[in-house]
Amino acid sequence: xxxxxxxxxxLSDYTSVVVIAIAVVTFFVPTMMGWVxxxxxxxxxxxxxxxxxxxxxxxxxxxxxxxTTEDFKILAQxxxxxxxxxxxxxxxxxxxxxxxxxxxxxxxxxxxxLILVGCCPGGVSSNIMSYLCGGDVAFSVGMTTVSTLxxxxxxxxxxxxLASGTHISIKGLPMxxxxxxxxxxxxxxxxxxxxxxxxxxxxxxxxxxMPGIAVLGLACVVGGVVSSQGSKFFESGxxxxxxxxxxNGLGYLLGYGAGKLTGMNTAKKRTISIEVGMQxxxxxxxxxxxxxxxxxxxxxxxxxxxxxTWHSISGTLLAGMFAYYDKFKEDREQLVSxxxxxxxxxxxxxxxxxxxxxxxVALAEKYDYIYAAIGIHPSNIxxxxxxxxxxxxxxxxxxxxxxxxxxxxxxxxxxxxxxxxAQREMFCRQLAxxxxxxxxxxxxxxxxxxxxxxxxxxxxxxxxxxxxxxxxYSKEMAKEYxxxxxxxxxxxxxTFKNAKKLKETVAEIGLPHIVLETDxxxxxxxPHRGTRNDSRxxxxxxxxxxxxxxxxxxxxxxxxxxxxxxxxxxxx
Numbered sequence: 299x300x301x302x303x304x305x306x307x308x309l310s311d312y313t314s315v316v317v318i319a320i321a322v323v324t325f326f327v328p329t330m331m332g333w334v335x336x337x338x339x340x341x342x343x344x345x346x347x348x349x350x351x352x353x354x355x356x357x358x359x360x361x362x363x364x365x366t367t368e369d370f371k372i373l374a375q376x377x378x379x380x381x382x383x384x385x386x387x388x389x390x391x392x393x394x395x396x397x398x399x400x401x402x403x404x405x406x407x408x409x410x411x412l413i414l415v416g417c418c419p420g421g422v423s424s425n426i427m428s429y430l431c432g433g434d435v436a437f438s439v440g441m442t443t444v445s446t447l448x449x450x451x452x453x454x455x456x457x458x459x460l461a462s463g464t465h466i467s468i469k470g471l472p473m474x475x476x477x478x479x480x481x482x483x484x485x486x487x488x489x490x491x492x493x494x495x496x497x498x499x500x501x502x503x504x505x506x507x508m509p510g511i512a513v514l515g516l517a518c519v520v521g522g523v524v525s526s527q528g529s530k531f532f533e534s535g536x537x538x539x540x541x542x543x544x545x546n547g548l549g550y551l552l553g554y555g556a557g558k559l560t561g562m563n564t565a566k567k568r569t570i571s572i573e574v575g576m577q578x579x580x581x582x583x584x585x586x587x588x589x590x591x592x593x594x595x596x597x598x599x600x601x602x603x604x605x606x607t608w609h610s611i612s613g614t615l616l617a618g619m620f621a622y623y624d625k626f627k628e629d630r631e632q633l634v635s636x637x638x639x640x641x642x643x644x645x646x647x648x649x650x651x652x653x654x655x656x657x658x659v660a661l662a663e664k665y666d667y668i669y670a671a672i673g674i675h676p677s678n679i680x681x682x683x684x685x686x687x688x689x690x691x692x693x694x695x696x697x698x699x700x701x702x703x704x705x706x707x708x709x710x711x712x713x714x715x716x717x718x719x720a721q722r723e724m725f726c727r728q729l730a731x732x733x734x735x736x737x738x739x740x741x742x743x744x745x746x747x748x749x750x751x752x753x754x755x756x757x758x759x760x761x762x763x764x765x766x767x768x769x770x771y772s773k774e775m776a777k778e779y780x781x782x783x784x785x786x787x788x789x790x791x792x793t794f795k796n797a798k799k800l801k802e803t804v805a806e807i808g809l810p811h812i813v814l815e816t817d818x819x820x821x822x823x824x825p826h827r828g829t830r831n832d833s834r835x836x837x838x839x840x841x842x843x844x845x846x847x848x849x850x851x852x853x854x855x856x857x858x859x860x861x862x863x864x865x866x867x868x869x870x
Contacts, residue, residue, distance in 0.1 A: 645667060
């Protein structure tokens, strides 16, 4: 049993590799997977029930085995999240597919296949991807469950609506029946077994094997299509691959945007991005090959199979990219503990979301040379609950909390006027907290120069000191900030060849008005640009500023050190 579980884990870890390998081998040896397309019987609405249908059923059965009553409680406990997820699932991908068929002028059969993929529920492997990238797994399971349960109605309805422009007659009933047979029934059986036997030790051990079986099933579905349609893959041209790539990639992007627009936190935004972008293309493939009305357009299965393969690859890549941004946590303790050896005498760790604030305080509690700055970044205002703000206020009086930040405005991502207004209100509220606690502020401002300046002019009148973090505006505006007593934050960007504005600003304002910063793990300086940043890289920033100002690195260090001590007076 243990050996099978190890095999299952291996298959799960390398899903995309397994699927691609089977597809490639089948392309050259089509007979290898020909059995997948063997017809078993025809149901009452003329759908072919093939070996592939059985395989899809097994995959969905494995999903059902993971569901518990707690998963269904999510639907009641988090109605807003689930509702937003379902709406995004059945609006973004179907209409995006429709738009791409028109933009790329796809042939009817290929267009139908892409629309079919777009109208299917979320992919069963999306839950795994959400887990791997630090997403909200409960939300992922809830979205997958709801979109799957809705699929017997929504998939036929949306396909009928959007494919009406093709010269193919679309009937909803055959798809409805097929989805009930291959999706809903197996999921229900799996859930029932888990409900009845979930606490059984042997059953639990068997459950661990199912992910690997699901991966093999997915590979067989793709292999079956390659077996029957492989010779036509390249006849359809590169446009198929372009359509699949754009549909999937834009789905991820728009899904993330939906999460951001509705105020979701980072974990939820990652989850809805993956859930929306990764479709159950295996189901689409089965519908395209077994439902009678698609018999005249076998090419529709080709784009479904390509989607099936690519979604596995792209989902893995996207989860890896999201996880990359969290990689710092893995060796954080080792890095942080080594900083004194690198002559890093003080570190102010800055929170941006609520979790970051908690981490910042925890690190400051653990290490003598680390101090905390706490606040809610404008792009994370969904974290600005009354409970979280009360916690921040409570910790602001702690002796090692030296600033309120990172706070401010960010109009780069948030174009919606109501969201921008909410940012301004939260910005002013946190400035008021800084005044109450007699703390300086660390200001984030992107594409919001005028509003930030107006607010900071009032903050100056209220006696609130601070630094404009990662400064990116003109030298003229920097001079205005300096006039009212604010420091300019300078980090790795100043070493970039194209950082003309920042270089001009540094030369104009001079050392007395500069505070050094890292923006870790981002903005690593040359020659380490593109890698993870940390305090050890400040030496490159110091050298660049020394060259620009005609001073020495020692003088840059001395002056900016005094500036920082003057600003963050609680950092003894």
